[in-house]
Amino acid sequence: MAPEVNLAQLRALVAVTDAGGFGSAAVELGVSQSAVSHAVAALERVLGAPVLHRGTPARPTPLGERILPHARTAVASATSVRAIADRHRGGLTGTVRLAAPTTVCQGLLPALLRDWRAEHPRLTVRVFEGEDDELAVWLEAGTVDAAVLVDADPAPPGAVPLGADSMHALLRRDHPLAGEATVDVADLEDDDFLLSEGGCERHIRDAYRRAGVRFAPRHRIRDLNTLIGMVHAGVGVSVMPALAQPMLPADCVLVPIRPAAHRRLTLTGPAGRPWSPAVTGLLAAVRNDRAPGATTH
Missing domain, CATH: 1.10.10.10 (Winged helix-like DNA-binding domain superfamily/Winged helix DNA-binding domain)
Known part of the structure:
Protein backbone atom coordinates (compact mmCIF):
# COMPACT_ATOMS: atom_id res chain seq x y z
CA MET A 1 0.00 0.00 0.00
CA ARG A 82 -9.47 16.33 21.51
CA ALA A 83 -11.23 19.38 22.96
CA ILE A 84 -14.61 17.62 22.89
CA ALA A 85 -13.13 14.71 24.82
CA ASP A 86 -11.46 17.05 27.32
CA ARG A 87 -14.69 18.96 27.79
CA HIS A 88 -16.52 15.70 28.33
CA ARG A 89 -14.06 14.95 31.12
CA GLY A 90 -14.70 18.32 32.71
CA GLY A 91 -12.81 21.24 31.20
CA LEU A 92 -11.34 22.92 28.14
CA THR A 93 -7.73 22.30 27.20
CA GLY A 94 -5.46 23.14 24.30
CA THR A 95 -4.54 26.47 22.73
CA VAL A 96 -6.66 29.24 21.22
CA ARG A 97 -4.87 31.77 19.02
CA LEU A 98 -6.63 35.12 19.49
CA ALA A 99 -6.04 38.22 17.36
CA ALA A 100 -6.91 41.75 18.47
CA PRO A 101 -6.03 45.40 17.75
CA THR A 102 -3.36 47.12 19.83
CA THR A 103 -5.76 49.14 21.97
CA VAL A 104 -7.87 46.06 22.71
CA CYS A 105 -4.71 44.17 23.72
CA GLN A 106 -3.88 47.02 26.09
CA GLY A 107 -7.25 47.96 27.52
CA LEU A 108 -9.61 44.99 27.26
CA LEU A 109 -7.77 41.68 26.93
CA PRO A 110 -5.94 41.66 30.29
CA ALA A 111 -9.23 41.30 32.19
CA LEU A 112 -10.56 38.72 29.73
CA LEU A 113 -7.37 36.67 29.93
CA ARG A 114 -7.50 36.74 33.71
CA ASP A 115 -11.13 35.54 33.72
CA TRP A 116 -10.46 32.80 31.16
CA ARG A 117 -7.44 31.57 33.10
CA ALA A 118 -9.53 31.33 36.26
CA GLU A 119 -12.39 29.48 34.53
CA HIS A 120 -10.32 27.27 32.22
CA PRO A 121 -6.88 26.82 33.82
CA ARG A 122 -5.84 24.08 31.37
CA LEU A 123 -6.59 26.22 28.30
CA THR A 124 -3.88 28.46 26.81
CA VAL A 125 -4.81 31.66 24.97
CA ARG A 126 -2.08 33.09 22.73
CA VAL A 127 -2.56 36.71 21.68
CA PHE A 128 -1.64 38.04 18.23
CA GLU A 129 -1.63 41.83 17.95
CA GLY A 130 -2.56 43.27 14.55
CA GLU A 131 -4.06 46.15 12.61
CA ASP A 132 -7.85 46.31 12.32
CA ASP A 133 -7.90 45.32 8.65
CA GLU A 134 -5.58 42.34 9.19
CA LEU A 135 -7.64 40.55 11.79
CA ALA A 136 -10.51 39.25 9.65
CA VAL A 137 -7.99 38.03 7.05
CA TRP A 138 -6.01 36.12 9.68
CA LEU A 139 -9.21 34.64 11.07
CA GLU A 140 -10.57 33.35 7.78
CA ALA A 141 -7.15 32.10 6.64
CA GLY A 142 -6.86 29.98 9.78
CA THR A 143 -3.82 31.83 11.10
CA VAL A 144 -5.81 32.49 14.30
CA ASP A 145 -8.81 30.74 15.85
CA ALA A 146 -10.68 33.78 17.14
CA ALA A 147 -10.45 37.56 16.90
CA VAL A 148 -11.77 40.80 18.29
CA LEU A 149 -13.06 42.49 15.13
CA VAL A 150 -13.81 46.18 14.73
CA ASP A 151 -17.23 47.05 13.24
CA ALA A 152 -17.86 43.50 12.01
CA ASP A 153 -20.71 43.62 9.52
CA PRO A 154 -22.24 41.16 9.60
CA ALA A 155 -20.91 39.37 12.64
CA PRO A 156 -20.89 35.55 12.36
CA PRO A 157 -23.62 33.68 14.26
CA GLY A 158 -22.53 33.13 17.84
CA ALA A 159 -20.25 36.19 17.95
CA VAL A 160 -20.22 38.14 21.23
CA PRO A 161 -20.55 41.96 21.22
CA LEU A 162 -17.95 43.44 23.55
CA GLY A 163 -19.42 46.93 23.47
CA ALA A 164 -18.67 50.33 21.99
CA ASP A 165 -15.25 51.97 22.31
CA SER A 166 -15.63 55.73 22.05
CA MET A 167 -13.24 58.16 20.36
CA HIS A 168 -11.38 60.65 22.58
CA ALA A 169 -9.09 63.58 21.96
CA LEU A 170 -5.51 62.85 23.05
CA LEU A 171 -4.01 65.97 24.68
CA ARG A 172 -1.14 66.93 26.91
CA ARG A 173 -2.33 67.57 30.44
CA ASP A 174 -1.23 71.22 30.11
CA HIS A 175 -3.34 71.74 26.96
CA PRO A 176 -6.08 74.42 27.44
CA LEU A 177 -8.80 71.86 26.62
CA ALA A 178 -7.46 69.05 28.81
CA GLY A 179 -9.78 69.88 31.71
CA GLU A 180 -12.98 70.00 29.66
CA ALA A 181 -15.69 67.35 29.98
CA THR A 182 -15.83 67.04 26.18
CA VAL A 183 -13.97 68.61 23.28
CA ASP A 184 -15.57 69.77 20.04
CA VAL A 185 -13.43 68.63 17.11
CA ALA A 186 -13.66 72.17 15.73
CA ASP A 187 -11.66 73.35 18.76
CA LEU A 188 -8.73 71.12 17.71
CA GLU A 189 -8.11 73.14 14.53
CA ASP A 190 -5.57 75.39 16.24
CA ASP A 191 -3.25 72.42 16.84
CA ASP A 192 -1.33 70.22 14.44
CA PHE A 193 -3.30 66.98 14.12
CA LEU A 194 -1.52 63.62 14.26
CA LEU A 195 -3.49 60.89 12.54
CA SER A 196 -3.06 57.21 13.35
CA GLU A 197 -3.24 55.23 10.13
CA GLY A 198 -4.98 52.33 11.83
CA GLY A 199 -8.65 51.47 11.55
CA CYS A 200 -9.93 54.52 13.44
CA GLU A 201 -9.34 56.98 10.61
CA ARG A 202 -12.83 56.60 9.16
CA HIS A 203 -14.44 57.21 12.55
CA ILE A 204 -12.40 60.40 12.99
CA ARG A 205 -13.16 61.61 9.47
CA ASP A 206 -16.85 60.94 10.03
CA ALA A 207 -16.85 63.01 13.26
CA TYR A 208 -15.22 65.93 11.45
CA ARG A 209 -17.68 65.60 8.56
CA ARG A 210 -20.68 65.66 10.93
CA ALA A 211 -19.21 68.70 12.66
CA GLY A 212 -18.78 70.48 9.32
CA VAL A 213 -15.07 70.97 10.00
CA ARG A 214 -12.28 70.49 7.47
CA PHE A 215 -10.09 67.54 8.33
CA ALA A 216 -6.44 68.26 7.54
CA PRO A 217 -4.00 66.08 9.52
CA ARG A 218 -0.46 67.46 9.63
CA HIS A 219 1.26 64.12 10.36
CA ARG A 220 0.36 60.50 9.60
CA ILE A 221 1.74 58.01 12.10
CA ARG A 222 1.47 54.22 11.76
CA ASP A 223 2.63 53.12 15.20
CA LEU A 224 0.33 54.09 18.06
CA ASN A 225 3.13 54.36 20.59
CA THR A 226 4.96 56.76 18.29
CA LEU A 227 1.84 58.89 17.98
CA ILE A 228 1.41 59.01 21.76
CA GLY A 229 5.07 59.92 22.15
CA MET A 230 4.71 62.81 19.70
CA VAL A 231 1.65 64.19 21.51
CA HIS A 232 3.57 63.80 24.76
CA ALA A 233 6.43 65.80 23.23
CA GLY A 234 4.06 68.64 22.28
CA VAL A 235 4.10 68.05 18.51
CA GLY A 236 0.31 68.14 18.25
CA VAL A 237 -2.96 66.48 19.26
CA SER A 238 -4.81 63.40 18.11
CA VAL A 239 -8.00 61.37 18.45
CA MET A 240 -7.95 57.71 19.46
CA PRO A 241 -10.09 55.05 21.18
CA ALA A 242 -10.71 55.20 24.91
CA LEU A 243 -9.14 51.75 25.27
CA ALA A 244 -5.76 53.37 24.61
CA GLN A 245 -5.83 54.80 28.16
CA PRO A 246 -3.36 52.24 29.64
CA MET A 247 -0.80 53.25 27.00
CA LEU A 248 -0.66 56.92 28.02
CA PRO A 249 2.07 58.63 30.06
CA ALA A 250 0.94 60.45 33.17
CA ASP A 251 0.96 63.89 31.54
CA CYS A 252 -1.41 62.97 28.68
CA VAL A 253 -5.20 62.72 28.92
CA LEU A 254 -8.12 61.48 26.86
CA VAL A 255 -11.20 63.68 26.56
CA PRO A 256 -14.42 62.57 24.79
CA ILE A 257 -15.02 64.34 21.48
CA ARG A 258 -18.11 66.04 20.04
CA PRO A 259 -19.81 64.87 17.90
CA ALA A 260 -19.44 61.48 19.55
CA ALA A 261 -17.88 58.65 17.56
CA HIS A 262 -17.28 55.05 18.48
CA ARG A 263 -16.30 51.67 17.08
CA ARG A 264 -18.07 48.38 17.78
CA LEU A 265 -15.97 45.50 19.11
CA THR A 266 -16.99 41.89 18.50
CA LEU A 267 -15.35 38.69 19.72
CA THR A 268 -15.86 35.92 17.20
CA GLY A 269 -14.60 32.77 15.58
CA PRO A 270 -14.30 32.40 11.79
CA ALA A 271 -17.28 32.78 9.47
CA GLY A 272 -16.08 30.22 6.96
CA ARG A 273 -15.50 27.11 9.07
CA PRO A 274 -16.72 25.46 12.28
CA TRP A 275 -15.44 26.81 15.59
CA SER A 276 -13.40 24.60 17.84
CA PRO A 277 -15.02 23.68 21.18
CA ALA A 278 -12.33 25.76 22.91
CA VAL A 279 -13.33 28.90 20.99
CA THR A 280 -17.01 28.19 21.61
CA GLY A 281 -16.27 27.74 25.31
CA LEU A 282 -14.35 31.00 25.61
CA LEU A 283 -17.08 32.97 23.87
CA ALA A 284 -19.72 31.35 26.04
CA ALA A 285 -17.82 32.47 29.15
CA VAL A 286 -17.77 36.07 27.90
CA ARG A 287 -21.43 35.94 26.84
CA ASN A 288 -22.48 34.75 30.29
CA ASP A 289 -20.50 37.51 32.00
CA ARG A 290 -21.80 40.43 29.96
CA ALA A 291 -25.20 42.03 30.34
CA PRO A 292 -27.07 42.99 27.14
CA GLY A 293 -26.15 46.46 25.95
CA ALA A 294 -23.02 46.71 28.06
CA THR A 295 -20.38 49.09 26.71
CA THR A 296 -16.64 49.14 27.02
CA HIS A 297 -16.54 52.80 27.99
Whole structure:
Protein backbone atom coordinates (compact mmCIF):
# COMPACT_ATOMS: atom_id res chain seq x y z
CA MET A 1 0.00 0.00 0.00
CA ALA A 2 1.12 3.54 -0.75
CA PRO A 3 2.09 5.57 2.34
CA GLU A 4 -0.64 7.84 3.71
CA VAL A 5 -0.54 11.50 4.67
CA ASN A 6 -0.74 11.77 8.45
CA LEU A 7 -1.75 14.47 10.87
CA ALA A 8 1.78 15.17 12.13
CA GLN A 9 2.89 15.97 8.58
CA LEU A 10 -0.03 18.35 8.00
CA ARG A 11 0.49 19.98 11.40
CA ALA A 12 4.15 20.60 10.50
CA LEU A 13 3.19 22.19 7.17
CA VAL A 14 0.71 24.54 8.86
CA ALA A 15 3.15 25.45 11.65
CA VAL A 16 6.07 26.23 9.31
CA THR A 17 3.81 28.30 7.04
CA ASP A 18 2.40 30.33 9.94
CA ALA A 19 5.71 30.72 11.81
CA GLY A 20 7.77 31.42 8.69
CA GLY A 21 10.49 28.92 9.53
CA PHE A 22 11.28 25.47 10.85
CA GLY A 23 12.84 26.67 14.10
CA SER A 24 9.88 28.84 15.06
CA ALA A 25 7.49 26.06 14.06
CA ALA A 26 9.36 23.65 16.34
CA VAL A 27 8.91 26.02 19.28
CA GLU A 28 5.23 26.36 18.41
CA LEU A 29 4.72 22.60 18.28
CA GLY A 30 6.95 21.80 21.25
CA VAL A 31 9.17 19.42 19.28
CA SER A 32 12.70 19.52 17.86
CA GLN A 33 13.48 21.34 14.62
CA SER A 34 14.66 18.07 13.10
CA ALA A 35 11.27 16.51 13.87
CA VAL A 36 9.52 19.29 11.96
CA SER A 37 11.95 18.93 9.04
CA HIS A 38 11.42 15.17 8.95
CA ALA A 39 7.63 15.56 9.01
CA VAL A 40 7.63 18.01 6.10
CA ALA A 41 10.09 15.86 4.14
CA ALA A 42 7.91 12.80 4.73
CA LEU A 43 4.87 14.72 3.47
CA GLU A 44 6.75 15.69 0.33
CA ARG A 45 7.78 12.07 -0.26
CA VAL A 46 4.17 10.94 0.05
CA LEU A 47 2.95 13.65 -2.32
CA GLY A 48 5.88 13.35 -4.70
CA ALA A 49 6.59 17.10 -4.83
CA PRO A 50 7.83 19.94 -2.56
CA VAL A 51 5.27 21.75 -0.42
CA LEU A 52 7.59 24.43 1.00
CA HIS A 53 10.25 26.76 -0.35
CA ARG A 54 13.14 26.59 2.13
CA GLY A 55 13.87 30.29 2.40
CA THR A 56 13.63 33.09 4.93
CA PRO A 57 10.78 33.11 5.51
CA ALA A 58 9.74 29.62 4.47
CA ARG A 59 6.68 29.76 2.24
CA PRO A 60 4.39 27.27 0.49
CA THR A 61 5.00 26.11 -3.07
CA PRO A 62 2.02 26.19 -5.47
CA LEU A 63 1.20 22.64 -4.34
CA GLY A 64 1.59 23.70 -0.72
CA GLU A 65 -0.83 26.60 -1.25
CA ARG A 66 -3.42 24.23 -2.68
CA ILE A 67 -3.27 21.71 0.15
CA LEU A 68 -2.81 24.23 2.98
CA PRO A 69 -6.57 24.93 3.50
CA HIS A 70 -7.20 21.19 3.74
CA ALA A 71 -4.29 20.80 6.14
CA ARG A 72 -5.70 23.55 8.35
CA THR A 73 -9.12 21.88 8.35
CA ALA A 74 -7.60 18.53 9.29
CA VAL A 75 -5.54 20.01 12.13
CA ALA A 76 -8.51 22.03 13.40
CA SER A 77 -10.77 18.98 13.29
CA ALA A 78 -8.26 16.89 15.24
CA THR A 79 -7.96 19.68 17.82
CA SER A 80 -11.75 19.80 18.10
CA VAL A 81 -11.96 16.05 18.68
CA ARG A 82 -9.47 16.33 21.51
CA ALA A 83 -11.23 19.38 22.96
CA ILE A 84 -14.61 17.62 22.89
CA ALA A 85 -13.13 14.71 24.82
CA ASP A 86 -11.46 17.05 27.32
CA ARG A 87 -14.69 18.96 27.79
CA HIS A 88 -16.52 15.70 28.33
CA ARG A 89 -14.06 14.95 31.12
CA GLY A 90 -14.70 18.32 32.71
CA GLY A 91 -12.81 21.24 31.20
CA LEU A 92 -11.34 22.92 28.14
CA THR A 93 -7.73 22.30 27.20
CA GLY A 94 -5.46 23.14 24.30
CA THR A 95 -4.54 26.47 22.73
CA VAL A 96 -6.66 29.24 21.22
CA ARG A 97 -4.87 31.77 19.02
CA LEU A 98 -6.63 35.12 19.49
CA ALA A 99 -6.04 38.22 17.36
CA ALA A 100 -6.91 41.75 18.47
CA PRO A 101 -6.03 45.40 17.75
CA THR A 102 -3.36 47.12 19.83
CA THR A 103 -5.76 49.14 21.97
CA VAL A 104 -7.87 46.06 22.71
CA CYS A 105 -4.71 44.17 23.72
CA GLN A 106 -3.88 47.02 26.09
CA GLY A 107 -7.25 47.96 27.52
CA LEU A 108 -9.61 44.99 27.26
CA LEU A 109 -7.77 41.68 26.93
CA PRO A 110 -5.94 41.66 30.29
CA ALA A 111 -9.23 41.30 32.19
CA LEU A 112 -10.56 38.72 29.73
CA LEU A 113 -7.37 36.67 29.93
CA ARG A 114 -7.50 36.74 33.71
CA ASP A 115 -11.13 35.54 33.72
CA TRP A 116 -10.46 32.80 31.16
CA ARG A 117 -7.44 31.57 33.10
CA ALA A 118 -9.53 31.33 36.26
CA GLU A 119 -12.39 29.48 34.53
CA HIS A 120 -10.32 27.27 32.22
CA PRO A 121 -6.88 26.82 33.82
CA ARG A 122 -5.84 24.08 31.37
CA LEU A 123 -6.59 26.22 28.30
CA THR A 124 -3.88 28.46 26.81
CA VAL A 125 -4.81 31.66 24.97
CA ARG A 126 -2.08 33.09 22.73
CA VAL A 127 -2.56 36.71 21.68
CA PHE A 128 -1.64 38.04 18.23
CA GLU A 129 -1.63 41.83 17.95
CA GLY A 130 -2.56 43.27 14.55
CA GLU A 131 -4.06 46.15 12.61
CA ASP A 132 -7.85 46.31 12.32
CA ASP A 133 -7.90 45.32 8.65
CA GLU A 134 -5.58 42.34 9.19
CA LEU A 135 -7.64 40.55 11.79
CA ALA A 136 -10.51 39.25 9.65
CA VAL A 137 -7.99 38.03 7.05
CA TRP A 138 -6.01 36.12 9.68
CA LEU A 139 -9.21 34.64 11.07
CA GLU A 140 -10.57 33.35 7.78
CA ALA A 141 -7.15 32.10 6.64
CA GLY A 142 -6.86 29.98 9.78
CA THR A 143 -3.82 31.83 11.10
CA VAL A 144 -5.81 32.49 14.30
CA ASP A 145 -8.81 30.74 15.85
CA ALA A 146 -10.68 33.78 17.14
CA ALA A 147 -10.45 37.56 16.90
CA VAL A 148 -11.77 40.80 18.29
CA LEU A 149 -13.06 42.49 15.13
CA VAL A 150 -13.81 46.18 14.73
CA ASP A 151 -17.23 47.05 13.24
CA ALA A 152 -17.86 43.50 12.01
CA ASP A 153 -20.71 43.62 9.52
CA PRO A 154 -22.24 41.16 9.60
CA ALA A 155 -20.91 39.37 12.64
CA PRO A 156 -20.89 35.55 12.36
CA PRO A 157 -23.62 33.68 14.26
CA GLY A 158 -22.53 33.13 17.84
CA ALA A 159 -20.25 36.19 17.95
CA VAL A 160 -20.22 38.14 21.23
CA PRO A 161 -20.55 41.96 21.22
CA LEU A 162 -17.95 43.44 23.55
CA GLY A 163 -19.42 46.93 23.47
CA ALA A 164 -18.67 50.33 21.99
CA ASP A 165 -15.25 51.97 22.31
CA SER A 166 -15.63 55.73 22.05
CA MET A 167 -13.24 58.16 20.36
CA HIS A 168 -11.38 60.65 22.58
CA ALA A 169 -9.09 63.58 21.96
CA LEU A 170 -5.51 62.85 23.05
CA LEU A 171 -4.01 65.97 24.68
CA ARG A 172 -1.14 66.93 26.91
CA ARG A 173 -2.33 67.57 30.44
CA ASP A 174 -1.23 71.22 30.11
CA HIS A 175 -3.34 71.74 26.96
CA PRO A 176 -6.08 74.42 27.44
CA LEU A 177 -8.80 71.86 26.62
CA ALA A 178 -7.46 69.05 28.81
CA GLY A 179 -9.78 69.88 31.71
CA GLU A 180 -12.98 70.00 29.66
CA ALA A 181 -15.69 67.35 29.98
CA THR A 182 -15.83 67.04 26.18
CA VAL A 183 -13.97 68.61 23.28
CA ASP A 184 -15.57 69.77 20.04
CA VAL A 185 -13.43 68.63 17.11
CA ALA A 186 -13.66 72.17 15.73
CA ASP A 187 -11.66 73.35 18.76
CA LEU A 188 -8.73 71.12 17.71
CA GLU A 189 -8.11 73.14 14.53
CA ASP A 190 -5.57 75.39 16.24
CA ASP A 191 -3.25 72.42 16.84
CA ASP A 192 -1.33 70.22 14.44
CA PHE A 193 -3.30 66.98 14.12
CA LEU A 194 -1.52 63.62 14.26
CA LEU A 195 -3.49 60.89 12.54
CA SER A 196 -3.06 57.21 13.35
CA GLU A 197 -3.24 55.23 10.13
CA GLY A 198 -4.98 52.33 11.83
CA GLY A 199 -8.65 51.47 11.55
CA CYS A 200 -9.93 54.52 13.44
CA GLU A 201 -9.34 56.98 10.61
CA ARG A 202 -12.83 56.60 9.16
CA HIS A 203 -14.44 57.21 12.55
CA ILE A 204 -12.40 60.40 12.99
CA ARG A 205 -13.16 61.61 9.47
CA ASP A 206 -16.85 60.94 10.03
CA ALA A 207 -16.85 63.01 13.26
CA TYR A 208 -15.22 65.93 11.45
CA ARG A 209 -17.68 65.60 8.56
CA ARG A 210 -20.68 65.66 10.93
CA ALA A 211 -19.21 68.70 12.66
CA GLY A 212 -18.78 70.48 9.32
CA VAL A 213 -15.07 70.97 10.00
CA ARG A 214 -12.28 70.49 7.47
CA PHE A 215 -10.09 67.54 8.33
CA ALA A 216 -6.44 68.26 7.54
CA PRO A 217 -4.00 66.08 9.52
CA ARG A 218 -0.46 67.46 9.63
CA HIS A 219 1.26 64.12 10.36
CA ARG A 220 0.36 60.50 9.60
CA ILE A 221 1.74 58.01 12.10
CA ARG A 222 1.47 54.22 11.76
CA ASP A 223 2.63 53.12 15.20
CA LEU A 224 0.33 54.09 18.06
CA ASN A 225 3.13 54.36 20.59
CA THR A 226 4.96 56.76 18.29
CA LEU A 227 1.84 58.89 17.98
CA ILE A 228 1.41 59.01 21.76
CA GLY A 229 5.07 59.92 22.15
CA MET A 230 4.71 62.81 19.70
CA VAL A 231 1.65 64.19 21.51
CA HIS A 232 3.57 63.80 24.76
CA ALA A 233 6.43 65.80 23.23
CA GLY A 234 4.06 68.64 22.28
CA VAL A 235 4.10 68.05 18.51
CA GLY A 236 0.31 68.14 18.25
CA VAL A 237 -2.96 66.48 19.26
CA SER A 238 -4.81 63.40 18.11
CA VAL A 239 -8.00 61.37 18.45
CA MET A 240 -7.95 57.71 19.46
CA PRO A 241 -10.09 55.05 21.18
CA ALA A 242 -10.71 55.20 24.91
CA LEU A 243 -9.14 51.75 25.27
CA ALA A 244 -5.76 53.37 24.61
CA GLN A 245 -5.83 54.80 28.16
CA PRO A 246 -3.36 52.24 29.64
CA MET A 247 -0.80 53.25 27.00
CA LEU A 248 -0.66 56.92 28.02
CA PRO A 249 2.07 58.63 30.06
CA ALA A 250 0.94 60.45 33.17
CA ASP A 251 0.96 63.89 31.54
CA CYS A 252 -1.41 62.97 28.68
CA VAL A 253 -5.20 62.72 28.92
CA LEU A 254 -8.12 61.48 26.86
CA VAL A 255 -11.20 63.68 26.56
CA PRO A 256 -14.42 62.57 24.79
CA ILE A 257 -15.02 64.34 21.48
CA ARG A 258 -18.11 66.04 20.04
CA PRO A 259 -19.81 64.87 17.90
CA ALA A 260 -19.44 61.48 19.55
CA ALA A 261 -17.88 58.65 17.56
CA HIS A 262 -17.28 55.05 18.48
CA ARG A 263 -16.30 51.67 17.08
CA ARG A 264 -18.07 48.38 17.78
CA LEU A 265 -15.97 45.50 19.11
CA THR A 266 -16.99 41.89 18.50
CA LEU A 267 -15.35 38.69 19.72
CA THR A 268 -15.86 35.92 17.20
CA GLY A 269 -14.60 32.77 15.58
CA PRO A 270 -14.30 32.40 11.79
CA ALA A 271 -17.28 32.78 9.47
CA GLY A 272 -16.08 30.22 6.96
CA ARG A 273 -15.50 27.11 9.07
CA PRO A 274 -16.72 25.46 12.28
CA TRP A 275 -15.44 26.81 15.59
CA SER A 276 -13.40 24.60 17.84
CA PRO A 277 -15.02 23.68 21.18
CA ALA A 278 -12.33 25.76 22.91
CA VAL A 279 -13.33 28.90 20.99
CA THR A 280 -17.01 28.19 21.61
CA GLY A 281 -16.27 27.74 25.31
CA LEU A 282 -14.35 31.00 25.61
CA LEU A 283 -17.08 32.97 23.87
CA ALA A 284 -19.72 31.35 26.04
CA ALA A 285 -17.82 32.47 29.15
CA VAL A 286 -17.77 36.07 27.90
CA ARG A 287 -21.43 35.94 26.84
CA ASN A 288 -22.48 34.75 30.29
CA ASP A 289 -20.50 37.51 32.00
CA ARG A 290 -21.80 40.43 29.96
CA ALA A 291 -25.20 42.03 30.34
CA PRO A 292 -27.07 42.99 27.14
CA GLY A 293 -26.15 46.46 25.95
CA ALA A 294 -23.02 46.71 28.06
CA THR A 295 -20.38 49.09 26.71
CA THR A 296 -16.64 49.14 27.02
CA HIS A 297 -16.54 52.80 27.99
